[in-house]
Amino acid sequence: MLSVADNEKLTKVGPGTPMGNLMRRYWQPVLLAREVADNDGDPIRVRILGEELVAFRDTSGRVGLISEWCPHRLTSMFLGRNEEDGLRCVYHGWKFDVTGSCVDMPNEPEEFDFKHKVKMIAYPTEEMGGVIWAYMGPAELKPVLPKFEFTQQPESHRGASKVIEECNWLQGLEGGIDSIHSSFLHRKIGEGKGIGLDGLRAEGLAGKLDVEPTDYGYRYTNSRGLPGKGQNYVRGYHFVMPHIQVRAAQLNNNGDWYKFKIAGHHWVPIDDHTTMVWNWFYSLDEALTQDEKDEEISGNGPAYVDPVTFRAAVNPRNNWLIDRDMQRKENFTGIQGVNAQDRAVQEAMGPIVNRSKEHLGQTDRAVIMTRRMLLKAVDTVADGGTPPGLGESYYAVRAIEDVLPEEDFGLDALSERMFAGAR
């Protein structure tokens, strides 16, 4: 459990809040590159960390991320004209470049030089791994570029998608790092054809967590004994500050190795009550197949998520399309799609869950460690210090899972295989 005050501290992310200040120290994914594919293409609204912004790709190919509100009389720059290296407000014609400088002010007499006195909020961006990243913190504290291993793969070997989750970001993150839930929430039953995972994760229900802090967050394993087999199913993960999970996706449902594939999520706050869940995945062996890129099994495919608004077809207003017959005969939830199942239980808690009422057990140790780490980092930033995870150490993190003899379990069993360069 968590005190009401700490819960508030961890969940509120707007400008000037303690957690908002921590979040702004890290690069955040803001757009899929395809959303701003063309020079002088359409501007697009971006909502992140409680801020209302507009993105556009200018004539030179630079991606601007500026306030949605024109500093003149505050109409929306979303209506703006994207022309010759700047976005022009359609109300009175003020034009701003990607740095937020006003480069034209045709309605004011030149001699007043008002143009140079007006500046728009603008955040630096970088394009990497098919994703546009933004840094929204103090300019002098900008960290190294977000070179997660997936961003360094060729396009054929990687994919990324995103979907809106209708609850606070921490609920999403805590669902992601809670390994043992997948034995239940994502379980298939009977001979049904419901989408979901079964096999190993359904066999070993009680898991043992092994958690080790690192300078970017922590890494952990969940080891499940496989009844009657004399084996452990050991699954490795990383948590990278402030809201990232990296996990293995290498074994099929029978426990056979099929590809050196790694996946992860960023849970990026849109505001205090809404989250953009980023899903990314990459292969170190062969190119991803179209099926893998389409993410049908995870419930992120085109049938589940609007490719323009990123709203989910399965959401709280339609009770996540829960099908009670499917729940009796095919899978644990009656909901289709692994990530849709995740969102259902997280959204069903309400916008911000009251953590002072929980009862946490042994398998919640990763959740507890995450909260401690985040609270400490919030205080570090409030005291003028440097939070963890701003260096290059996370560039090498990757995740692995394996089926091992029963005497091998925990982090020792996977050891250096959880980092690049030690394959």
Ligand code: FES
């Ligand atoms: S409101 Fe934008 S130029 Fe006047």
Ligand SMILES: [Fe+2]
């Ligand atoms: Fe899940």
